[in-house]
Amino acid sequence: DAGVIQSPRHEVTEMGQEVTLRCKPISGHDYLFWYRQTMMRGLELLIYFNNNVPIDDSGMPEDRFSAKMPNASFSTLKIQPSEPRDSAVYFCASSLATGDTQYFGPGTRLTVL
Amino acid sequence: QKEVEQNSGPLSVPEGAIASLNCTYSDRGSQSFFWYRQYSGKSPELIMFIYSNGDKEDGRFTAQLNKASQYVSLLIRDSQPSDSATYLCVNSIGNQFYFGTGTSLTVIP
Numbered sequence: 001d002a003g004v005i006q007s008p009r010h011e012v013t014e015m016g017q018e019v020t021l022r023c024k025p026i027s028g029h030d031y032l033f034w035y036r037q038t039m040m041r042g043l044e045l046l047i048y049f050n051n052n053v054p055i056d057d058s059g060m061p062e063d064r065f066s067a068k069m070p071n072a073s074f075s076t077l078k079i080q081p082s083e084p085r086d087s088a089v090y091f092c093a094s095s096l097a098t099g100d101t102q103y104f105g106p107g108t109r110l111t112v113l
Numbered sequence: 114q115k116e117v118e119q120n121s122g123p124l125s126v127p128e129g130a131i132a133s134l135n136c137t138y139s140d141r142g143s144q145s146f147f148w149y150r151q152y153s154g155k156s157p158e159l160i161m162f163i164y165s166n167g168d169k170e171d172g173r174f175t176a177q178l179n180k181a182s183q184y185v186s187l188l189i190r191d192s193q194p195s196d197s198a199t200y201l202c203v204n205s206i207g208n209q210f211y212f213g214t215g216t217s218l219t220v221i222p
Contacts, residue, residue, distance in 0.1 A: 031208065042214040043157070043201070055208065091156055099145055099205045104156040 004105035006092050012111045018080040021108045024073055025094030033102060034067055034077050035091040043091070049075065082112045116140055116211035117204045123217040132189040134216050136202030139183070146185045147203040148176060151215065157201055161187065192220040 005024040013019055025032045033048040047057040052069045060067070064083070069075040079086055089109050093102040118137045126132045138146075145164045149157035163169045163176040163185065175188040189196055197220050202213040 033210075043212040045209060048208065050208070098208050101147065101159050101162065102210055104158070107156050 004092055004094055004103055006105035006108050008108060009106060010109045010111075012113065013082055014113050015083055016081045018078065019082045019086075019110060019112075021077040021090050021092075021110070023075045023077070023092030023105060025075070025092070026103055027073065029094035029096050029103075031095040031097070031100075031102075032069060032075050033093040033095075034075070035093065036088045037091060037107075038088045046077070082110075084112045086110060087112050116143075116206070117202050117213035119202050119213035119216050121214055121216060123219055125219045125221055126192050128192060128194060128220055128222050130192050132192045132196065132218055132220070134187040134189075134200050134202075134218065135184060136186065136213055137184045138204045140204065140206055141180075141183065143204050143206055145205040146176070146178060147205065147210070148174075148187045149201040149203060149212075151199045151201060153198075160200070189218075194220045194222050196220050
């Protein structure tokens with residue numbers, strides 16, 4: 001298996017622009033997680049899905065952030081409009097079952113100017 | 114509310130020594146714990162997980178869990194420069210992982 005795939009790997013955009021991050025989980029994994037990592041706050045869970053259904057989005061910082069999972073093999077995290085404070089590395093992870101090991105994708109490094 | 118607390122370090126040990134990384138947690142209902150290693154600029158990768166009180170060994174790595182005292186630790190024996198990374202303690206509660214902020218380890222050749 002190729003592991004968790006994320007795209008793009010790097011994104012540089014200007015404040016106010018829309019940003020869409022993409023993730024393909026490991027096939028057969030029922031859980032998908034979106035995290036954000038910064039030096040100041042470490043790894044923060046933004047939202048997670050179970051069988052394509054959002055279960056907990058309490059970590060989503062604002063209404064500017066939204067996430068979807070239209071099918072078992074694809075998820076998006078969208079930021080509209082983006083702000084400089086959104087600059088971070090965004091990781092997608094997937095796991096087979098509750099409390100099971102989470103496998104991380106390579107991350108998307110987002111820079112908002 | 115932080116679920117997991119780690120000493121951010123940095124922790125420096127000479128090559129060949131034992132590195133000891135510690136983590137405390139607040140939720141007595143915590144079920145399992147994971148240690149992830151993250152190299153600079155890379156994604157976290159699983160090192161070990163532990164569910165039961167006591168020690169669990171895997172090669173040079175030993176995870177220790179003490180539920181009464183609410184701490185979990187990771188020992189790295191015969192430390193190598195390639196072990197230099199940030200180590201993240203993770204508490205699994207229900208469906209969610211709670212990550213500590215990580216301890217930066219440097220192994221000095």
